Amino acid sequence: VGAISGKVREPFVIDNEKCIKCGACKDACRFGAVEEVA
Numbered sequence: 421v422g423a424i425s426g427k428v429r430e431p432f433v434i435d436n437e438k439c440i441k442c443g444a445c446k447d448a449c450r451f452g453a454v455e456e457v458a
Contacts, residue, residue: 421438421439421440421442422438423435423436423438423439423440423445424445434454441456443456
């Protein structure tokens with residue numbers, strides 16, 4: 421949905437206003453760096 425932005429070798433950022441809470445980013449992150457926040 422275009423909620424993630426960033427550059428290679430730098431932390432990526434999730435825009436909470438664009439995020440639809442689908443969990444795709446968590447599933448796609450091979451480093452396990454994405455966590456759901458309540």
